[in-house]
Amino acid sequence: MCTTCGCGQTTDQVQTIQAAPASKEVVMRGLLAENDHQAAHNRAHLDACGVFAINLMSSPGAGKTSLLEATIEALKGELGIAVIEGDLETENDAERIRAKGVPAIQITTGTACHLDAQLVHRALHRLDLQGIDLLFIENVGNLVCPASFDLGQHRNVTLLSVPEGDDKPAKYPVMFRASDLILCTKADLLPFMTEFAPQRAEQHLRVLANAAPFLLVSARQPETLTSWLQWLRDELRAQRERLHAGHTTRPNLQGLSEPQADREGAIPGHTHGPRHAHV
């Protein structure tokens, strides 16, 4: 339920099976049903505004904000970009993004180690999506909890930086299983950190039954960003085609994996425009 503002609510997949007398209830309900419902609402809002949203996840310090700065620089004049920044404290990251001339909303979570759909919803209220093509949601740096919360994004992108070691996917399978794309960042350090083998990192990812692309990038070497930028353009084009056909898509799910076709479905009803003003 949209408790923040009471705006148009979307349908949820929650199913309740009540098969017993009043004293014993058999229910089959996802514990995160409330979050998932809010996330579906966020996605419907983004779809109504034609915005493609990406949830960026990684350890603290893997280079999410630097990657965003370099991406904004590379796509300047080509695509409209907005950013939602999640951190425990400070406006530092939002200020870095605003310095690039892009609107940024900072969410400070206090002690919470992840963003949830409700926090993102409140941030969307403060963001004018007019003219925005891509929304990056930079999650709190953490390879554990963010994987469990759908925010309403269309794709999950996980960063794995070279200094972290190539076995991170094996150590954090829940996160890396939920990734639609892995960016191996700080690739300019590979010559100095020979213990990191990109092939090994990719192999750890495949062992999690994840076929997501694995790309080497360095925010300091803009020429290494080509495949990442092309992935963004291709995903945005595919999403526009889906929206045109009345469909949308969800990220690689945290829960049970589904065939790709099941991740794409009709857009639930959504009644308000890009300014997200509720009456």
Added chain:
Amino acid sequence: MHELSLCQALIEQVEAIAREHRATRVTHILLRIGPLSGAEPELLRHAYPLVAAGSLAESAELVIEPTEIRVRCQRCGAETPAAPDRLLCGACGAWETQLISGAELLLAHLELEAPDSAP
């Protein structure tokens, strides 16, 4: 420590269901949690009393039933058990598998005490 937020979500759902049935007390809660759900049963058990205090589920028994990780191979079609960090087909070794169980995060069963069902 997102287990605390999970417990909050759990108590909200449980209380809503209890109210629907005009129950005065929740006596038993069964969760089904998979190793790939991102939730740690032990941490959920620790967080539970903190969140349940003062709710209809304050004295409920919380039972967490772990589920098994199973994958279906898209190459050979076999359904086999797998480990959290190794979701390969147990029959042919291929990595192109689909998870069929092991990521559940489910509220499966509740027992309630309502005035008209009390002994």
